[in-house]
Amino acid sequence: MGQVISDPSEAQVFSFAKFARHAFFTQVNQWLVEHLGIEEGWSVVDLACGPGAVTELILQLKKSGQGLIYAVDQSLTELNKARQRITSKIVQFVCGSAEQLSRLVPKVDAVVFCNAIHLIEDKRAVLEEIFKVLRPGGVLGFNTTFFHGAYPEGTASFYKLWVLRAIQRLRSQGITVIRQAKTTAMQWLSPQEFSSLLETVGFRNIQYFTMTVDLPIESLEDISEFSMFIEGALPGVPLPIASQALKEGVRAAAQERGISSLPRNWLQVIAQAPA
Numbered sequence: 001m002g003q004v005i006s007d008p009s010e011a012q013v014f015s016f017a018k019f020a021r022h023a024f025f026t027q028v029n030q031w032l033v034e035h036l037g038i039e040e041g042w043s044v045v046d047l048a049c050g051p052g053a054v055t056e057l058i059l060q061l062k063k064s065g066q067g068l069i070y071a072v073d074q075s076l077t078e079l080n081k082a083r084q085r086i087t088s089k090i091v092q093f094v095c096g097s098a099e100q101l102s103r104l105v106p107k108v109d110a111v112v113f114c115n116a117i118h119l120i121e122d123k124r125a126v127l128e129e130i131f132k133v134l135r136p137g138g139v140l141g142f143n144t145t146f147f148h149g150a151y152p153e154g155t156a157s158f159y160k161l162w163v164l165r166a167i168q169r170l171r172s173q174g175i176t177v178i179r180q181a182k183t184t185a186m187q188w189l190s191p192q193e194f195s196s197l198l199e200t201v202g203f204r205n206i207q208y209f210t211m212t213v214d215l216p217i218e219s220l221e222d223i224s225e226f227s228m229f230i231e232g233a234l235p236g237v238p239l240p241i242a243s244q245a246l247k248e249g250v251r252a253a254a255q256e257r258g259i260s261s262l263p264r265n266w267l268q269v270i271a272q273a274p275a
């Protein structure tokens, strides 16, 4: 899945870590983690943990050091960043894919799955894996800002302008972007579609909420450094070149529109395995 990054120094550059440092990002994830009713002794999976921002938030709920957190990610680069950031006896780092979750971890009380479900091609298969590892009555929380409803009114055209300006920069360097079928990250579901999918898998007590956050343009430059975002926005273009074009593109679009931030909706979903 995705582009193979062979040069380790290059892999460092195309991490999610820079975007994950923004205050609004902590706030949306904290909201979810705090609404799951996680108890001190619970074992929790942080699925697609990336550089560990959400793992840290879960750890903060376990002040007495009880229970376990399994921080799972398919990217060794991201997992190593999480390892460097978190030293705790109750956190175990597991390299593996969400599609194999039931082979990676034992039964747990909760699964937290932040900012990654849109990157999953077969969402139903992964939700089934999550369902398998949850004990009866266990809880799942996930969130994403890549869903139908993510753009507050009047903001969709900004993203078109951003990509257009990025493509123009590539063209000026003689690079053509070939329009391809939508990448997985761009195949969005609506909150209702997520809800029916969860129900089909067997989840109950499904609740969803949307939160609006203000994205500083600087954070959009930072997301332009994350490999999976770059591949979604400019498929087929080498990462370093595409990343640079996206950064310049977003600065140009923001300047044209005279904005320094952009509102965006996050979807927060909580569901339970039947007791």
Ligand SMILES: C[S@@+](CC[C@H](N)C(=O)[O-])C[C@H]1O[C@@H](n2cnc3c(N)ncnc32)[C@H](O)[C@@H]1O
Pocket (backbone or CB within 6 Å): 016, 020, 029, 047, 048, 049, 050, 051, 052, 053, 054, 072, 073, 074, 075, 078, 096, 097, 098, 099, 113, 114, 115, 116, 119, 120
């Ligand atoms: C946008 S980051 C989110 C990281 C973290 N959950 C957070 O919110 O800060 C997405 C992460 O999902 C991971 N990922 C994507 N597809 C995956 C899969 N099929 N299995 C496991 N991890 C996956 C990527 O490696 C990346 O670290």
